[in-house]
Amino acid sequence: MTAHEHLLIIDFGSQVTQLIARRVRESGVYCEIHPYNKVDSAFLDEYKPKAIILSGGPSSVYWKDAPLPDPKVFDLGVPIFGICYGQQAMVHMLGGKIEGGTSREFGRAFIEKVSDDPLFEDMFVGGDKEEVWMSHGDHVAEMAPGFGVVARSPGAPFAVISDPERGFYGTQFHPEVVHTVHGRQLLRNFTHNVAGFKGDWTMAAYRAEAIEKIRAQVGDKRVICGLSGGVDSSVAAVLIHEAIGDQLTCVYVDHGLMRLGESEQVVNLFRDHYNIPLVDVDASELFLGKLEGVSDPEKKRKIIGGLFIDVFDAEATKIGGADFLAQGTLYPDVIESVSAIGGPSVTIKSHHNVGGLPERMNMKLVEPLRELFKDEVRALGRELGLPEPFIGRHPFPGPGLAIRIPGEITREKADTLRKADAIYIEEIKKAGLYDEIWQAFSVLLPVNTVGVMGDLRTYEAVLALRAVTSTDGMTADYYPYPHDFLGRVATRIINEVKGVNRVVYDITSKPPGTIEWE
Ligand SMILES: Nc1ncnc2c1ncn2[C@@H]1O[C@H](COP(=O)(O)OP(=O)(O)OP(=O)(O)O)[C@@H](O)[C@H]1O
Ligand SMILES: O=c1[nH]c(=O)c2[nH+]cn([C@@H]3O[C@H](COP(=O)(O)O)[C@@H](O)[C@H]3O)c2[nH]1
Ligand SMILES: NC(=O)CC[C@H](N)C(=O)O
Ligand SMILES: [Mg+2]
Numbered sequence: 001m002t003a004h005e006h007l008l009i010i011d012f013g014s015q016v017t018q019l020i021a022r023r024v025r026e027s028g029v030y031c032e033i034h035p036y037n038k039v040d041s042a043f044l045d046e047y048k049p050k051a052i053i054l055s056g057g058p059s060s061v062y063w064k065d066a067p068l069p070d071p072k073v074f075d076l077g078v079p080i081f082g083i084c085y086g087q088q089a090m091v092h093m094l095g096g097k098i099e100g101g102t103s104r105e106f107g108r109a110f111i112e113k114v115s116d117d118p119l120f121e122d123m124f125v126g127g128d129k130e131e132v133w134m135s136h137g138d139h140v141a142e143m144a145p146g147f148g149v150v151a152r153s154p155g156a157p158f159a160v161i162s163d164p165e166r167g168f169y170g171t172q173f174h175p176e177v178v179h180t181v182h183g184r185q186l187l188r189n190f191t192h193n194v195a196g197f198k199g200d201w202t203m204a205a206y207r208a209e210a211i212e213k214i215r216a217q218v219g220d221k222r223v224i225c226g227l228s229g230g231v232d233s234s235v236a237a238v239l240i241h242e243a244i245g246d247q248l249t250c251v252y253v254d255h256g257l258m259r260l261g262e263s264e265q266v267v268n269l270f271r272d273h274y275n276i277p278l279v280d281v282d283a284s285e286l287f288l289g290k291l292e293g294v295s296d297p298e299k300k301r302k303i304i305g306g307l308f309i310d311v312f313d314a315e316a317t318k319i320g321g322a323d324f325l326a327q328g329t330l331y332p333d334v335i336e337s338v339s340a341i342g343g344p345s346v347t348i349k350s351h352h353n354v355g356g357l358p359e360r361m362n363m364k365l366v367e368p369l370r371e372l373f374k375d376e377v378r379a380l381g382r383e384l385g386l387p388e389p390f391i392g393r394h395p396f397p398g399p400g401l402a403i404r405i406p407g408e409i410t411r412e413k414a415d416t417l418r419k420a421d422a423i424y425i426e427e428i429k430k431a432g433l434y435d436e437i438w439q440a441f442s443v444l445l446p447v448n449t450v451g452v453m454g455d456l457r458t459y460e461a462v463l464a465l466r467a468v469t470s471t472d473g474m475t476a477d478y479y480p481y482p483h484d485f486l487g488r489v490a491t492r493i494i495n496e497v498k499g500v501n502r503v504v505y506d507i508t509s510k511p512p513g514t515i516e517w518e
Contacts, residue, residue, distance in 0.1 A: 004201050004209075007031040007191065008049035010039050012057030012067050012085050018332065018474065019176040020053055020083065020187070022373060027188040028199030032371065036067050044072060051079045051167075051195035054086025056174060060100055060138050061085075061092040068093060079167030079195040081187075084136055087161070087170030094168075096144035105134040105155035108179065117150040117162055118193040119169060123182045132159070133179035136172060167194050203376070203383040207239065210368045214243035218324055223366055224316050225250045225326035226308065227278065228398065229266030232328025232369060234390045235381040239368050240326055241276045242384070249277045249322070251315045253308060256284025257400035257414055260422040273387055279319075283311050287402075288411060295407045297518035301350045304399045313362060325363040330377065332472055334370055349514065351398070374472050394439045395473065403518040407446035416499040417444040420463050423496060427489045428467070437479050440467035443506075443517045451501035453494075460501035463493060468515055476510040 007024055011017045011033050024031045031053075034043070052073055059066045068089055073080065082090040088098045110129045113120065124130055132153070140158035143149070147168070151160035156172040163169075169190060175183035191197045225237045227250040241248050250270070254263045267280050290303050316322040333351060369377055374395075381391045397403060405413050421442040428434050443464040451458040465486070467479035490503035506513075 004030045004205060005050045005197060006047075006201075007051045007053065007195070007197070008039070008047055009033045009053045009055060010069050010073070010086070011035050011055045012059065012089070014056035014058075014083075014085065016174060016176055017055040018373075018472075020055060021331075022472075023176050023184050023187050024053070024191060025201070025373075025376070026184060027191055027197075028201045029191045029197045030201040036069055039073070040070050041072050044070070044076065049076075049078060050197065051081070051191065052076075053190075054080065054082040054089060056084035056086060056135070059085060061088050061098045062100070074166075074168075079190070080169070081190045081194075082168075082170035083176070084172060084174060087172060088138055088140065090168065090170055091140050091144045091147070091158075091161070094144035094146070096140060096147070097142035098138050099141035100138040104137045105153070106136075107134065108132075109134045109153045109155065109173065111151045111153045111156075111159045111173065113151050114149050117160075117164075119150065119160065119162065119186060119189045121189050121193060122185055123189075131179075131181045132171075132173035132175070132183070133177045134173045139172060140170075169194065203379045206372075206376075206380060207383055210239055211243040214240055214366065214368055217366060218244055218247065221247065221323040222316075222319065222321065223248045223324040223326050224312055224319075224322040224363065225366075226312060226328075227252050227266075227270065228328075228396065229262065229270070229390075229393070230328065230396055231374075231381060231386075231391055231393055232330060232377055234270070234328075234386060235377050235384065236326055236328040236367075236369055237276060238274065238384050238386060239380070240366065241274070246277065248326075249279060249315075249319055251279045251281060251312060253311050254280070254282050254284055255287035255304065255307070255400060255402075256411070257287065257402045257409070259396070259401070259425075260418040269387070269389060279315055281311055281315060283307070286311075288409070288414075291402060291409050293408060297403060297406075298350060300402050300409075300518070301399055304402060305350070308398070309361060316363065322363055324366045325361065326366040326368070328369055328377075329365075329367040330369055331371055331373055332474060349516075349518070392435060394434075394437070394441075396441075397516060403516050404441060404443045405446075406443070406517055412499075413444055416461070416497060417442060417463075420444070420493045420497045420500055423492050424465055424489055427485070427492065431485055433479075433481075433485075436469070437467045438470040438473070438476065439515060440465075440479070442466070444500075449502045451494075453501065458501045460499055462502045462504060463497075463500045464504050464506050464517070465489065466506045466515070466517075468510070470510075470515075473515060476515055478505075478507045478509060481505070 092098050111132050113124050113128050139156050146163040147161045150162050153159040159172045161170045175186045227233045227237050237250050378391050424442050445462040447462050448459050468476040470476040
């Protein structure tokens with residue numbers, strides 16, 4: 001946690017709680033999300049929030065065992081903002097009434113101002129209506145004592161309520177989603193006008209605090225950092241190096257499933273720019289050997305996660321032992337692994353660095369980016385002066401091409417995929433599209449189709465191209481390439497890569513798809 005003034009987001013299981021954190025941080029206010037059942041009196045005494053936001057959630061307050069905040073939050077004397085379920089929980093606990101059923105609103109709605117409020121600064125400009133995004137079945141039927149209505153909508157007579165005396169506010173809609181046109185402004189009005197935050201949390205401040213924290217955690221011990229060349233581990237490595245200098249050794253693992261020329265590129269780029277000890281391990285025999293005959297995606301992931309640790313352990317021993325392993329774990333990884341509403345959450349896929357790692361580890365983890373989103377990591381990277389080629393890189397998953405070759409992995413398939421992917425990425429860069437796309441890659445399908453090339457019959461594999469836009473990888477849309485671009489890439493790949501005779505483009509968004517195919 002930071003020494004900065006900070007806000008607490010109490011999570012009741014909404015799908016969009018992370019967006020609240022993003023919006024709040026965009027206004028320069030540091031905040032953290034904690035599940036409602038972890039926020040008790042002791043936690044509050046330690047965390048000392050300057051203000052609190054109660055998130056939305058799937059429950060209804062009148063359900064048996066509905067999740068509710070510790071009542072102590074209302075006695076702290078700090079401003080509280082309840083969103084949707086959070087508003088309902090607050091009103092319910094403070095003596096009002098919530099009803100269900102009759103006035104469901106999903107999607108776009110318009111709220112109408114009833115009276116002026118510090119929450120509305122720079123809103124309702126040029127009219128009395130604001131476009132907002134609703135997603136609720138219940139609504140406030142009777143206000144709690146002390147509250148008044150400041151805006152309403154056709155389906156929610158209490159769309160915005162306030163108790164200015166105590167600094168308690170609530171909205172039935174979701175200001176954190178972009179569909180609420182002035183949602184960010186509204187949250188900013190809460191943090192700045194109501195709660196009095198200065199909004200001075202910056203990457204420069206984060207950098208200084210992170211360095212202090214790393215020094216305090218590590219002392220004079222040695223740290224190994226898994227360096228992939230991706231933006232997360234590169235930023236982590238440079239930050240840790242700033243903190244502890246040559247107590248840090250980076251380890252780059254080539255598992256035989258990296259892209260064409262990637263290993264040389266990463267190692268050279270890093271050595272050219274930084275004077276940080278870097279061990280370059282060729283572990284391709286080991287990884288490809290253990291993956292032989294394995295086609296289940298989760299099995300692949302677990303094998304790779306385990307082998308990474310083995311390699312890190314072996315390298316640690318070679319440098320005379322290390323007490324800590326550093327990785328570029330981000331905030332979404334952390335939040336996704338916590339189920340707010342108690343029940344076990346469904347595992348979609350085990351990310352190699354979060355899944356298997358901790359139980360089997362000899363080393364303790366150093367994760368200085370645990371509290372940041374990807375775009376914040378990029379901002380921190382710029383703050384640290386990392387060269388643009390590191391910062392702008394598309395994410396590349398730790399298991400690499402292993403999860404882009406559905407079915408069994410062979411060296412030959414990996415080689416085919418590497419060649420095709422290199423052409424695809426080269427064309428993207430040539431067309432000036434690389435920075436517009438969040439992530440692009442190819443997938444080699446375990447399907448052969450019939451083709452005709454130079455009057456001969458071919459029976460070869462299908463290659464799928466993927467490209468998505470996203471802000472944090474949590475949701476994504478396929479990238480709408482011009483047709484001539486797709487045609488050009490397909491022709492080049494089929495002509496130049498032996499073993500591929502058909503190219504298709506994946507137009508699935510996330511959800512319902514995921515970005516990777518496995
Ligand atoms: N080939 C590799 N060699 C060493 N460490 C790796 C390798 N691949 C992944 N890691 C470790 O696993 C962590 C998580 O991988 P992940 O792909 O999420 O992050 P990244 O590679 O640093 O950044 P990006 O998400 O942009 O690819 C990395 O931060 C790094 O510590
Ligand atoms: O380091 C990683 N280890 C993994 O095991 C892993 N699996 C997926 N990804 C990356 O995460 C983002 C979201 O991917 P999905 O939509 O496929 O879950 C995308 O950017 C994926 O490339 C991984 N990164
Ligand atoms: N999005 C929400 O927070 C929904 C709250 C509550 N379940 C309702 O339907 O009103
Ligand atoms: Mg990566």
